[in-house]
Amino acid sequence: MAHGRRHSIAFHSACVEGREGSWGGVYFWFLIVSTLLAAIGGAVGVRSLRHGHRSRATVFWMGGAFLAQLGFLAVRGEARGACPLIGLGEILVFLAWSLTLIYLLVGPTYRLSLLGLFSAPVVVLFQGMALIPGVLERDPQRVVATNAWREMHSAMSVLGYGALGLAAVSSVMFLVLDRQLKEHHLNSGLFRNLPPVRELLVSGRRLLWLGWLMLTVGVVAGFRMPHEGSAGAHLIAAVVVWAAYAALVGISQFRGLTGRKFSLLTVLLFVVSLSVFAFV
């Protein structure tokens, strides 16, 4: 039995090595292209703002970045034989993909101008971190035994984080606009092009609900999946994050929160919640 398992691992390693021959480095190129496209999208947006108007092209640059992210995930997924969510590098790219996906769905739907401009730096940051040597596993090993609950836990959690990340981006936009309105600094291109206060708050709340619901599914799936020895700390951190988001969603929905407190908490919670991945 043990011999058979060793044989199986050796076989999969050989498969991966075989793929490395044809696929080796391709995912890095996808990642570099995606990061560059997102950076260009952000830069184009900033340049347009300096000229007093918003760039309509940012959404297309972000669309290009999304396609390149898909290319990366497809190649890594092929190599893994599973959802590519193993190790910090893949998680960071999956997070960036999830944030871009939700931006592409939400931005045009709610006509939230400048959401792309504010999302692009987060995507560049996540993917830039993944590109740091050593963060992304160069030789992705094929996953021998996959489990539906594990796959659902990983995918739903990261998708949820994408929505929560975008809620944080929308909250940063609110905080900028709120400060400008409070201090009567109303002449910048940024002010003229930011969406109205109420729309930012409504979209932030909806994204928070969406992210929290997906996180709920992810956490439930996390309890159902088979556990290894080191999973305890990760699950505890995930439950704490889930509970904190539940409190924020509940309080803002039923008691009400000022826009500033809601936004500060959304940004803070997102930054703190990323620590969950330290326990992966």
Add this chain to the structure above:
Amino acid sequence: MELVCLGLNHRSAPVEVRERFAVPPVRLGEKARELAEAQGIEEGVVLSTCNRTEFYLAGPSGDEMIASLRRVVDTGASDHWYEMRRLDAARHLCRVAGGLDSMVLGETEIFGQVKDAYRRAHAAGATSGVLNRLFQRAFGIGKKIRTETSIQEGATSVAGTAVELAEKIFGKLKGCRVIVIGAGEMSRQTAKALVSRGATSVFVTNRSFERAESLAEEMGGRAVRYDDWQATLAGVDVVISSTSAPHPVVKPFHVEAVRRVRKFRPLFLIDIAVPRDIDPEVGEIEEVYLYDIDTLEQLAAEARGRRERQIEDCARIIDEELEKLNLPGT
């Protein structure tokens, strides 16, 4: 072939003169046809708004057209009329269509009025090769001015600035609830501007309840007794205050008292009274955006300044486009 424009506007003539020569919209086509049939005139368009009446004519001789026009319209020897010919006339039309000649620089309503005047003249058969090409190009230039410059950006009046800020806070104003404290002229204008953009449920309160009722009726809203306005604060999004009280009317405790009930929703306070009606400390409350008359006037002045700085760019666009047109008669 020559192009001529004869007209008067808010700068050259007072309203009592302008109203004598105003042509109702339904008669613009008929008047244009009447001119086009006059001696020496081949084409004509009549533009008439509350701020201007202008005649654009094309024909073989400018002098002959002016003489015919003065006979038909009976302009008399008034020096309120201005006369432009050839390229100057074409340039003037483009300035008018682009809002550069309007009382409120950069306003866009005039564009539709020029379009309507041309459409009516065209339908009446009063336009042909020269004016058709000129007006089509003027519309293109008007659009280009609006998209390539910021001539129409920013409100230039206190009421307009308040509306823009309200839209920046609430987005579409449909469903927004407003309370007017003090039924003065300034608050009436601001409330009307908000209502015209979709605000509903206007409450009006005033020391004299009759005046409150009168303004409320005008706005399609409801009058509230002066002693009861604080209860209304919980349900409104915008407060316009313009009383003649010598001390603040809206104080921090008024807003603090309703914050929980309001679920900490944004509240926009417009203080257009001197001395101020709203205690500046109210603006320290997180969800409150407080603007007083000085700030609103300063924002309006800045917008006017920004628009004026665009005039040179607009003139350059007009000259470039007219040069490309190379129209006979200019």
